[in-house]
Amino acid sequence: MELAELTRISRSPLRRLNPLTKLALASSIAVLAVTIDNVSSLELVCFASLFLYALSRPNRTRIKLTLLLLGLAVWGTIVSQALFYGGYPRTPIAVVVSPDTPILGWLTGGVYVYLEGVEYGLRQSLRLVASILAGLAVAWTTDPKDLLLALSGLRISRALALSTTIALRFLPIFVSDAGSTLTVLRLRGLMLTRDRPSTLLKYASRFLTPLYASLVRRARTLSVAIESRGYGGRRALLRSPLSLSRLDYVVIGVCAAVTGTIVVLKLLFVAYATGAYYNPALVHIYSLARKYL
């Protein structure tokens, strides 16, 4: 993947929004994804996130990277939940390790694929997909410097703001370096072909050493560069050049209203469901929450 294609900030409608507004959008989607349990409503959140992602006008390279990230996230979540689902009831739909298998089977009591685990994994995947898409939309349409200023403006610690921004700045570099490392290792004969998976596993750890060393050096250079431009001094940021437009206020307002309402509805429903609080006047709200949240 070409580094420039990953690092260039998209010329998209989202670029006009203040970084704080974009953070508010992404945060709302993340909160809603965690709050809502209903699969249809989660799908709706995913679609909203996908719309935000589409507004970032990703190029082909970015779409490929997104698919890779989503594929890994969904696959990992579903497989782990399908195999290790701990809730009840649970219905085995396939046997991975039979309880009769010597040692492994005796020790584990059998490993199964559970139907409820697959369903739960799918639901969790929707949550991850929504959050990842929204996060990428923000990352690809926001100047890292503006993000740093916005985070600093929120009065979170400078170290945290800086490390968040550096992590964002390094995502494309990490992808590019990982590709180059694989290239080099393959040419050294270290990443061999499918017919020798044991070799592949053996050298997988080797892959991380050069990647880690390269990223540490780059991070050190970048942090020196940022500090040498006056960031991190004792004096606070007195004047941020980032100001909120009317559109920003509208978007932040809508995000706060929608998210706040859904969270309150869900809390009321949880209070009712657990017997902590019940008010007959809210019966329609309980019904709504049960059906959609």
Add this chain to the structure above:
Amino acid sequence: MSSLVELDGVEVKYYGEEVPSLVVDELSIGEGELVLLLGPSGSGKSTLLKLLCGVVPRYQAAEVSGRVRVLGGDPRREGLAGMVRRGVAIVLQNPDAQLFSATVGSEVSFGPENLGLEPGEVRERVRWALEVTGMAGLEEKDTVSLSGGQKQRTVIASVLALRPKLLLLDEPASQLDPQGSQSVMRCVDRLPEEAGCAVVLAEHRLHDLYASGVLRTGVRAVVLDHGRVVFDGDVKDAISSGVLEKCGVREPRIIVAARRAYGSVPTLDRERLLSMLASSLKVSTRPVRPESNTSPIVEVDDAWLRYGHGDYVIRGASFTVRVGEVVALMGPNASGKTTLMRAIAGLLRPDKGRIRLMVDRERDVAYVPQNPDLFLVSDTVAEELRLNPRGSPDPDLVEWLVSELGIGDLMERHPHSLSRGQRFRVAVAAALAGAPRLVMLDEPTTGQDARNIDALGRILAKYVSRQQAAVLVSTHDVEFALHYCSKVVVLREGRVVASGDPLRVLSDENVVREAHLRSPDEVLVGAWS
């Protein structure tokens, strides 16, 4: 002139090292001075700069003794942030790793915004810094779209906007093509006058310093060798005395020729020296070599390549690499050199045309990237050289490589603890230890001093005849191409604009200009031996 920097009895020893990396008895730098910090790789140049701005010992742990005063403060106590507040700024080697923002204007305004200045003052400083660095009019340009020289000038502008009193530059042009490098050096040369700050420029690309007019009488040079100051005075005296050559700094050939012809260097004026040498030296220009007719190892035939559905990066490139050849692939930054190498290695497939490899791609091809970190996977250098999943390395070959590349003392060290130059030499040794028939090296001379470049050139020449192999080197180093390569292929915007004998290609003014190169001194003066 008051002193901005005062060092007295200073010794810097990194933790884990037995020998100090820097020992300075006395050194001072005054306001508005331009100081060239010269010396071979590992001589202590970077350590001195990092000490002055507080990176050492704050970021890189080291024991520092003696008296260190920079702009009235002690960098050991105040660290980088404190020194920046006092008016110190530093620019490092790799511009890509230092750029932070999406556009040039945004990048340059970051510093003044951090100072909390009024928006009008921020705009004024951005305008001034961009003007001084020759970047005016590019405020809205994406930083990823800039050329290498523009990127580094943007980094310089971004620290200039803080109005520093002392600007430290650590080999700022080491990763740029010759024209980009000269644009940065000319910009740096103007700074003491136009920006009113003292400048300390650590560099070993003397050819580009000379070609851009920075190496001239009246400029101060501080020469370091093995961590000690071995010369402090006018750069003309440093050059005439031969101290740089003794330390292993690669000097422009016309300077070496003049010193040999006249016993000293009569003038640093490049044009005068060229005409003096041209009229007084017996010129023995070597004939242009005919094309080799050994069997081919790689045939690139009208290859077209692009990433995804973007513009073509390689546009109809054609050339052949033959057994026994060391071929230099040259051209401006982003002209497609690395892409072509990756395609030859089989990692990218041409969209049109073809690339034929006459050796086994899985067994006989080695590639060392520009960033040697990505190549080194072992815990010790010895282990790195032994690592060869395709079979046991030939012990004679390994022994020869270790001795020629001067890495015998490093065998028990962790590869990632070495300097960039050392890491690259280890990577080259590890690549060649597998006895590949086709070796591809990306910018192998970056960060290397004269001795190591000469050693590398000699090794590659011997290797190709010993192993019946070929080497393809991507490089901006015109001297390396002229002296150690049998053929040059020049790329510009993905097209081969010239290929053939280095002497013939690098004598062509049009090619040199188009490909952002520089004619080597031998070509200009005609003195070739």
